[in-house]
Amino acid sequence: MPTLLGISFMVVALFLTMQGRYSWVLSLGAAVPIGVVLSVGNNGVPVFYFFAIWVIIALLFSKRGSGEPRKxxxxxxxxxxxxxxxxxxxxxxxxxxxxxxxxxxxxxxxxxxxxxxxxxxxxxxxxxxxxxxxxxxxxxxxxxxxxxxxxxxxxxxxxxxxxxxxxxxxxxxxxxxxxxxxxxxxVSYVEGAADGTxxxxxxxxxxxxxxxxxxxxxxxxxxxxxxxxxxxxxxxxxxxxxxxxxxxxxxxxxxxxxxxxxxxxxxxxxxxxxxxxxxxxxxxxxxxxxxxxxxxxxxxxxxxxxxxxxxxxxxxxxxxxxxxxxxxxxxxxxxxxxxxxxxxxxxxxxxxxxxxxxxxxxxxxxxxxxxxxxxxxxxxxxxxxxxxxxxxxxxxxxxxxxxxxxxxxxxxxxxxxxxxxxxxxxPVPQQPKILPPHSVRPSHSQS
Structure with a gap:
């Protein structure tokens, strides 16, 4: 079931996603490294990786291109x-x-x-x-x-x-x-040493x-x-x-x-x-x-x-x-x-x-x-x-x-x-330009 942390962060992530700030969503998830969005028994979905899926889905439905092909x-x-x-x-x-x-x-x-x-x-x-x-x-x-x-x-x-x-x-x-x-x-939360400190x-x-x-x-x-x-x-x-x-x-x-x-x-x-x-x-x-x-x-x-x-x-x-x-x-x-x-x-x-x-x-x-x-x-x-x-x-x-x-x-x-x-x-690799045939002018020797 969704956790209170997960619900709260999803509201913020939705606001950021609507503004196209996907990187901010990832940063939000990384700020709580062991928190989970969904919890089922002893298993949970970490906030960061839930938002990674969130961003990937958002990108699939967005119109953003992948940019120019480059090495x-x-x-x-x-x-x-x-x-x-x-x-x-x-x-x-x-x-x-x-x-x-x-x-x-x-x-x-x-x-x-x-x-x-x-x-x-x-x-x-x-x-x-x-x-x-x-x-x-x-x-x-x-x-x-x-x-x-x-x-x-x-x-x-x-x-x-x-x-x-x-x-x-x-x-x-x-x-x-x-x-x-x-x-x-x-997760086992460790807050004490073996000697009780x-x-x-x-x-x-x-x-x-x-x-x-x-x-x-x-x-x-x-x-x-x-x-x-x-x-x-x-x-x-x-x-x-x-x-x-x-x-x-x-x-x-x-x-x-x-x-x-x-x-x-x-x-x-x-x-x-x-x-x-x-x-x-x-x-x-x-x-x-x-x-x-x-x-x-x-x-x-x-x-x-x-x-x-x-x-x-x-x-x-x-x-x-x-x-x-x-x-x-x-x-x-x-x-x-x-x-x-x-x-x-x-x-x-x-x-x-x-x-x-x-x-x-x-x-x-x-x-x-x-x-x-x-x-x-x-x-x-x-x-x-x-x-x-x-x-x-x-x-x-x-x-x-x-x-x-x-x-x-x-x-x-x-x-x-x-x-x-x-x-x-x-740098983006430059593709050689191929001129169309009609753009080639005949030389004077051919005229």
């Missing part, structure tokens, strides 16, 4: 990834039936203790559907005319403000409609997901601020600050690891550019300095002890052992399926790369990574695309540490924005 960098790899994923998911559960896998519905701890046997499940159908819709969203955004360079700001601001509002309700007792957003009966998860299912999204939001808004002026710049800095607070409040060790990895990539790029390529260092280079503070802080004696205690304490927990064990176990799934993969939705480890390799195999992983690299490389040359580029780098850094979901809306939104930057600047 689209990365398109072939994306289509090949989608086709390969469907093929593997259709055949691998039958071809390799019975091999041990980590089913997505059992929880990592219990699945490691008692792995499931590979077979066809509803999760296969769901994950393939989400992947196809995600690729569809990417292609729509990539071909959308007049898409704002700040398009990701809508979804990132929404999830940041909602999480901050929930934090305020916990800290100061301000009202917040928890049940309005936590409406999925099939309360942890903050925002409007996400668990703290690590909040930490990942908050890192992406902080990076995007900080990278966008130097290109903005006035109230827009002030708003971007405020949102970056709120996202940073949410990330710290999550107390997720994966957040610290993600910040370190991203800062290393960011700093490494600029060091190489400055030393070897002769690039100039401007103040804009350091717009992400606040995110580097945890890394700088480890050089102080007191901070060293704190970081060591945090990391050591995490590595000694059952959670760390389970996450590491699930990634190692997924390597076995990769080998058991001869590198082809067990199919989307068949195996769920703790991080993104083991998930790709164990579900769509080496072929699918290479195709997806290549598509991302092509879009990142082409869009880097476009100055306005830099905030989205760094946001995607931050997202992938975090996902490779503690987030295995390919169905994450932020993946498809950020890739779609980069595709729009690249594809909108790809």
């Amino acid at each position: 689209l960098p990365g398109k072939a790899f994306l289509l090949a990834f989608a086709a390969w994923s469907v093929f593997v998911t259709a055949f691998s559960p039958g071809m390799f039936a019975g091999i041990p896998v980590l089913a997505p519905f059992g929880g990592i701890d219990s699945q490691l203790a008692n792995p499931s046997a590979l077979t066809y499940t509803a999760s296969n159908i769901a994950q393939v559907a989400y992947m196809i819709l995600g690729v569809g969203v990417l292609f729509y955004l990539g071909r959308a005319r007049g898409l704002s360079r700040m398009f990701p700001a809508g979804a990132l601001a929404g999830l940041t403000l909602l999480s901050s509002a929930r934090l305020a309700s916990i800290r100061f007792g301000t009202p917040f409609p928890n049940h309005f957003f936590d409406n999925s009966t099939g 309360r942890r903050f998860r925002g409007i996400f299912a668990e703290p690590s997901e909040l930490a990942m999204a908050s890192l992406v939001a902080a990076v995007f808004f900080l990278a966008s601020a130097p290109n903005l002026t006035g109230k827009a710049k002030f708003a971007a800095l405020c949102l970056a600050g709120l996202a940073t607070i949410n990330m710290i409040e999550s107390t997720a060790t994966s957040a610290l690891a993600s910040v370190v990895v991203f800062t290393a990539i960011f700093s490494g790029y600029h060091c190489v550019r400055f030393i070897f390529l002769g690039g100039k260092v401007k103040y804009r280079t350091f717009v992400l300095v606040p995110l580097a503070l945890p890394v700088v802080a480890i050089f102080t004696p007191s901070a060293i002890a704190s970081v060591i205690d945090t990391v050591t304490g995490k590595t000694e927990t059952a959670s760390y052992s389970a996450r590491t064990g699930s990634d190692v176990f997924s390597a076995g799934v990769f080998m058991d399926t001869w590198g082809l993969g067990a199919g989307l939705g068949s195996n769920r480890p703790a991080s993104f790369l083991p998930m790709l390799l164990s579900t769509v195999g080496i072929v699918g992983a290479v195709l997806f990574i290549t598509a991302c690299v092509v879009l990142l490389r082409r869009s880097w040359a476009i100055h306005e695309a830099r905030p989205a580029v760094w946001a995607l780098v931050a997202l992938m850094s975090a996902k490779c540490i503690a987030s295995p979901n390919l169905s994450d809306p932020l993946i498809w939104l950020l890739l779609g924005v980069l595709a729009n930057f690249v594809w909108s600047q790809t």
Whole structure:
């Protein structure tokens, strides 16, 4: 049956659709990453993917053309990834039936203790559907005319403000409609550690997901601020600050690891550019300095002890052992399926790369990574695309540490924005003009 969140958002989506603002509908859905529109038992239809279907149907009935035909960098790899994923998911559960896998519905701890046997499940159908819709969203955004360079700001601001509002309700007792957003009966909401310590998860299912999204939001808004002026710049800095607070409040060790990895990539790029390529260092280079503070802080004696205690304490927990064990176990799934993969939705480890390799195999992983690299490389040359580029780098850094979901809306939104930057600047191939016979004038020698 429809949820109250779903009914409310559908009213807003209908208003936006009537104005032709389809991209805003997608941004609205991405702002509530775990909310569902329809709920049947323990299953539900996520808001983002419901609105992806909504937009596709609206486009079918609209009179909008697809634009001039042109060569689209990365398109072939994306289509090949989608086709390969469907093929593997259709055949691998039958071809390799019975091999041990980590089913997505059992929880990592219990699945490691008692792995499931590979077979066809509803999760296969769901994950393939989400992947196809995600690729569809990417292609729509990539071909959308007049898409704002700040398009990701809508979804990132929404999830940041909602999480901050929930934090305020916990800290100061301000009202917040928890049940309005936590409406999925099939999701386990994690708000406490094994030792009983309360942890903050925002409007996400668990703290690590909040930490990942908050890192992406902080990076995007900080990278966008130097290109903005006035109230827009002030708003971007405020949102970056709120996202940073949410990330710290999550107390997720994966957040610290993600910040370190991203800062290393960011700093490494600029060091190489400055030393070897002769690039100039401007103040804009350091717009992400606040995110580097945890890394700088480890050089102080007191901070060293704190970081060591945090990391050591995490590595000694059952959670760390389970996450590491699930990634190692997924390597076995990769080998058991001869590198082809067990199919989307068949195996769920703790991080993104083991998930790709164990579900769509080496072929699918290479195709997806290549598509991302092509879009990142082409869009880097476009100055306005830099905030989205760094946001995607931050997202992938975090996902490779503690987030295995390919169905994450932020993946498809950020890739779609980069595709729009690249594809909108790809020149339309000029067709040779063939003059009609009567337009050819005879020469004087023939007259």
